Amino acid sequence: xxxxxDEVALQEYLDDPEAxxxxxxxxxxxxxxRACGNVLDELRAFNATLASDxxxxxxxxxxxxxxxxxxxxxxxxxxxxxxxxEELLAPFLGSPASFxxxxxxxxxxxxxxxxxxxxCAESRxxxxxxxxxxxxxxxxxxxxxxxxxxxxxxxxxxxxxxGGAWLERANVLRYLGRYAEALDAADIASRAFTGSPxxxxxxxxxxxxxxxxxxxxxxxxxxxxxxxxSARVFRQFGEEERYVHARIVEATVLFDQNRxxxxxxxxxxxxxxxxxxxxxxxxxxxxxNVANCQLRLHELESAEVYFSRALSLYEALGxxxxxxxxxxxxxxxxxxxxxxxxxxxxxxxxxxxxxxxGLRNDAALVTLDLAxxxxxxxxxxxxxxxxxxxxxxxxxxxxxGMNGHALTALAFLREAFDAGRATPGxxxxxxxxxxxxxxQTGNPxxxxxxx
Amino acid sequence: MGHADDDSPAPGPxxxxxxxxxxxxxxxxxxxxxxERKFNIPPLDANGVVNEVFTSFMLRQESIRNPRQWLIxxxxxxxxAYWRTAARTTPxxxxxxxxxxxxxxxxxxxxxxxxxMAKALSQVGPKCRETLRMYYAEGYSAAEIAxxxxxxSGYVMQMLHTCRKxxxxxxxxxxxxxxx
Numbered sequence: 105x106x107x108x109x110d111e112v113a114l115q116e117y118l119d120d121p122e123a124x125x126x127x128x129x130x131x132x133x134x135x136x137x138r139a140c141g142n143v144l145d146e147l148r149a150f151n152a153t154l155a156s157d158x159x160x161x162x163x164x165x166x167x168x169x170x171x172x173x174x175x176x177x178x179x180x181x182x183x184x185x186x187x188x189x190e191e192l193l194a195p196f197l198g199s200p201a202s203f204x205x206x207x208x209x210x211x212x213x214x215x216x217x218x219x220x221x222x223x224c225a226e227s228r229x230x231x232x233x234x235x236x237x238x239x240x241x242x243x244x245x246x247x248x249x250x251x252x253x254x255x256x257x258x259x260x261x262x263x264x265x266x267g268g269a270w271l272e273r274a275n276v277l278r279y280l281g282r283y284a285e286a287l288d289a290a291d292i293a294s295r296a297f298t299g300s301p302x303x304x305x306x307x308x309x310x311x312x313x314x315x316x317x318x319x320x321x322x323x324x325x326x327x328x329x330x331x332x333x334s335a336r337v338f339r340q341f342g343e344e345e346r347y348v349h350a351r352i353v354e355a356t357v358l359f360d361q362n363r364x365x366x367x368x369x370x371x372x373x374x375x376x377x378x379x380x381x382x383x384x385x386x387x388x389x390x391x392x393n394v395a396n397c398q399l400r401l402h403e404l405e406s407a408e409v410y411f412s413r414a415l416s417l418y419e420a421l422g423x424x425x426x427x428x429x430x431x432x433x434x435x436x437x438x439x440x441x442x443x444x445x446x447x448x449x450x451x452x453x454x455x456x457x458x459x460x461x462g463l464r465n466d467a468a469l470v471t472l473d474l475a476x477x478x479x480x481x482x483x484x485x486x487x488x489x490x491x492x493x494x495x496x497x498x499x500x501x502x503x504x505g506m507n508g509h510a511l512t513a514l515a516f517l518r519e520a521f522d523a524g525r526a527t528p529g530x531x532x533x534x535x536x537x538x539x540x541x542x543x544q545t546g547n548p549x550x551x552x553x554x555x
Numbered sequence: 556m557g558h559a560d561d562d563s564p565a566p567g568p569x570x571x572x573x574x575x576x577x578x579x580x581x582x583x584x585x586x587x588x589x590x591e592r593k594f595n596i597p598p599l600d601a602n603g604v605v606n607e608v609f610t611s612f613m614l615r616q617e618s619i620r621n622p623r624q625w626l627i628x629x630x631x632x633x634x635x636a637y638w639r640t641a642a643r644t645t646p647x648x649x650x651x652x653x654x655x656x657x658x659x660x661x662x663x664x665x666x667x668x669x670x671x672m673a674k675a676l677s678q679v680g681p682k683c684r685e686t687l688r689m690y691y692a693e694g695y696s697a698a699e700i701a702x703x704x705x706x707x708s709g710y711v712m713q714m715l716h717t718c719r720k721x722x723x724x725x726x727x728x729x730x731x732x733x734x735x
Contacts, residue, residue: 112716119697119712150723153672155691162588162673163684169587171579172602175609179575182613187569221614261610268614301607301633305625340631342624 109133109140115147178258185218193222200237209247217257220249220265224272235279242276245269260300267296267306274313281541283317290314308337312350319357322540328357344381348374352389359397368397388417392430399433404441411437428457432470439477448477465538468497468514472535480528490531491521509542513549575613578622583609585623585670586630593662594634604633623730627667675725683718690715 109117109130117124124130134140153159171179192214196206208214208223223245230238246269252262270293277286290310297306312334318327335350351374358367371394378387395410411434418427435450451474458467475490498514517534520526533552540547583605590601608629612619619625676684689695689703697715701708 115716115719119715150719150726151691153668154687154719154722156669156672157692159669159672159676160688160692162669163676169580169583171576171583171609172606175579175606176572176576178610179572179613180569183569183571186571258607258610260607261614264611264614300611301604301636302611302629303636304632305611305629337628341628342621343619345620 108137109143111143111147114140114144118144118147118151178261181256182217185216186221187218189216189218189222192219193226197226200234200240203237203240203244209244209251214248215251215253217252217261217265220245220252220269223248224268227272227276231276231279235276238276239273239280242269242273246273263296263299264306267293267300270296271306271310271313274310278313278317278320283321286317287314290317304337305341308334308341309346312338312346312353315350315353319353319360320541322360324357324361328354331357344377345383345386348377348381348383348386352386352393355393359393359400362400364397364400368394368401371397384417384421385423388414388421388423388426391417392426392433395437396433399437399440402440404437407437408434408441425461425463428454428461429466432458432466432473435470436473439473444477444481448474451477464500465510465541468501468510469535469538471497472517472531472538476528476531476535479526479531487526491518491526494518494521494526494531509547509549510538513537513542516549516551571616574616575609578612578616578626579609582623582626584674585667586626588666588670589627589630589663590634590637592666593631594638596634596637600637604637605630608633627663631663671726671729672722674729675722678725679718679721683714683721686711686714687718687722 113130117127117130121127134144193208196203196208208219223241227238227242227245230241246266249262249266249269252265254262257265270289274286274289274293277283277289290313294307294310297303297310300306311330315327315331315334318324318330331350331353335347335354338344338347338350351370355367355370355374358364358370371390375387375390375394378390391410391414395407395414398404398407398410411430415427415430415434418430431450432454435447435454437447438444438450439447441447451470455467455470455474458470471493475493478486478490478493494514494517498511498518501511501514513534517526517530520530530552534549537547537549542549586605586608587598587601590596590604591598596604608626611629612622612626615625616622676687679687686700686704689700690697695703697708697711701711704711
């Protein structure tokens with residue numbers, strides 16, 4: 105026998121093995137051929153299901169179950185209220201001022217599920233662009249959810265709406281870096297969801313958010329436990345995208361704990377899921393993260409391959425910031441590989457582009473990467489350039505009124521340059537500190553002990 | 556505003572409401588089977604559990620990627636919650652340990668397969684269904700079926716082949732549709 109048996113032949117064999125011509129040859133083949141063995145197993149399972157009495161009993165009595173009146177009525181009510189909410193809120197959602205003036209929480213006609221859901225959706229859209237306004241909108245959703253008439257909706261639905269509004273507030277507060285308040289709001293959301301028949305799922309959404317907050321506040325062990333738990337639930341509910349995101353956070357925690365090998369393997373294991381889901385943006389992020397792990401593991405050649413894949417996807421998707429960040433990473437990689445000239449060129453380019461986009465913190469970080477590389481050459485003109493770059497960062501931070509912990513750290517570095525004490529290690533120390541977004545987390549800068 | 560006047564015809568259900576109704580028709584039977592057979596919930600209460608799950612589904616349907624899998628996950632958790640609540644309000648029966656089927660993971664898969672296969676069978680023509688029923692459920696050979704149908708066993712084998720293909724396609728489509 106050359107090649108493989110087709111399905112027809114394998115089914116013929118299953119129908120009547122005794123009568124199958126060439127039975128011995130087929131049985132020998134499938135014992136060694138995994139492809140044919142798998143097809144045969146599938147056919148066997150399919151035939152076994154078809155042969156089950158239960159299936160035929162079910163098929164005999166199977167009528168599509170019509171939704172009962174209460175389900176139909178509730179679905180109609182929710183859809184109608186959502187449509188009406190669009191019209192009701194349209195005049196007020198345009199600007200923060202008109203929304204505040206409208207005082208929607210005092211208007212009885214706003215007390216319905218559609219308005220609560222519409223406000224949550226609006227807040228979700230505003231989170232990144234106008235987080236303060238998003239908070240006002242989320243709070244309006246909470247106030248209205250508390251006023252919903254109990255005789256119009258089933259109790260579990262009211263719990264879901266209340267919980268959803270509090271979860272939205274928690275999300276906005278996280279964007280604002282107000283982590284303690286965000287965790288309080290998440291606790292209230294979690295309590296509200298207790299009455300829901302899918303409390304496990306709703307609470308997985310809360311746990312995921314808590315996990316992200318714990319990552320940002322460096323409570324890494326708690327973060328790991330929560331995101332793992334939420335990933336399990338998302339998988340049970342077939343929510344592959346959420347599952348991948350939860351596991352990305354898990355891999356990020358492993359990276360932050362310097363467990364680069366585990367982190368890399370986890371990122372890699374998610375590639376196939378993202379490919380199957382056709383989620384190019386997540387795939388690009390995974391490639392970039394794999395490469396970052398490989399960079400730390402000094403697997404420089406593979407890192408370059410993965411950075412390049414990420415870069416191609418970001419370019420195709422038009423994700424400008426991520427494209428620049430990836431080129432910046434490639435610059436660092438080139439420096440680590442010993443190609444200083446090309447690495448410096450790429451870092452300078454990334455710095456200019458980040459500056460143009462107004463991404464001050466990232467521009468500062470890439471500047472410090474440049475300064476570290478320049479200092480490491482040991483050449484005096486390079487050290488002078490590093491000192492100038494560092495001074496420019498301090499001035500740019502001060503110019504926009506930043507006076508928090510980040511500026512303190514940069515000023516310390518500038519003084520070190522002025523006094524001729526700056527070393528690549530010190531630059532790296534300040535850079536790693538800035539990467540933790542100290543002005544959001546409130547962590548003060550502690551200089552390294554003198555050598 | 557979208558309110559209809561009292562004497563104007565009521566607007567038809569929106570696409571969103573219709574999508575919930577379609578999902579109910581597609582999946583409610585399967586969910587009820589899981590609640591009843593995997594979690595041993597009495598039939599009347601199983602309907603209540605399924606309807607509650609659909610209430611939660613309505614609020615989230617737009618963000619759910621795989622309705623079938625989401626609903627299966629939801630009915631499993633809602634069924635467990637049902638027994639937790641029952642434990643708080645009435646004493647549990649002595650054999651409650653057996654209420655969640657010991658082979659629950661495998662059983663869930665078999666219920667899903669069984670209901671999907673039954674639906675697939677209901678989507679092929681009566682002649683096909685009857686031929687497959689005689690062969691698989693009644694255990695007749697192709698020759699016996701040929702005698703009953705007044706045809707040749709070769710023709711029956713050909714029919715079985717065609718009908719199996721149709722059922723297989725309907726089965727695969729049902730699984731795919733669940734992910735819409």
